[in-house]
Amino acid sequence: ALELKLTPALTLLRSTLDQLQEKDTAKIFSEPVNLSEVPDYLEFISQPMDFSTMRTKLEGHAYCSITDLEKDFDLMITNCLKYNSKDTMFHKTALQLREVGGAILRHAHRQSQSIG
Numbered sequence: 102a103l104e105l106k107l108t109p110a111l112t113l114l115r116s117t118l119d120q121l122q123e124k125d126t127a128k129i130f131s132e133p134v135n136l137s138e139v140p141d142y143l144e145f146i147s148q149p150m151d152f153s154t155m156r157t158k159l160e161g162h163a164y165c166s167i168t169d170l171e172k173d174f175d176l177m178i179t180n181c182l183k184y185n186s187k188d189t190m191f192h193k194t195a196l197q198l199r200e201v202g203g204a205i206l207r208h209a210h211r212q213s214q215s216i217g
């Protein structure tokens with residue numbers, strides 16, 4: 102039935118998002134960049150993204166596949182790499198999260214193929 106078919110897909114999306122967020126130990130990606138703290142952020146970044154926004158989208162059925170989730174993860178990382186210069190903790194942290202996140206997403210893609 103439909104409800105049985107959808108549940109594994111949502112469960113895989115949730116567990117993948119949880120695994121990605123767990124690797125953000127400094128929690129710099131947990132919430133949207135604070136625009137009062139970083140007033141020029143939107144001059145450089147047209148589409149902000151963060152894990153709380155991704156979770157709201159996930160629960161709102163905005164992601165139909167792991168690929169959809171991966172697109173927002175990549176957006177979040179590239180925003181950080183663009184805005185923050187190479188010598189910042191933010192930039193270095195984003196590079197590391199991109200690597201470890203890639204492995205998590207590759208595994209999730211494989212699992213997704215097996216649940217159809």
Ligand SMILES: CCOC(=O)c1ccc2c(c1)NC(=O)[C@@H](C)N2
Pocket residue numbers: 129130134135138139180181184185191
């Ligand atoms: C309370 C001050 O917080 C920040 O200035 C700040 C807090 C979190 C941030 C960030 C800035 N910049 C970023 O690019 C993303 C990755 N995270």
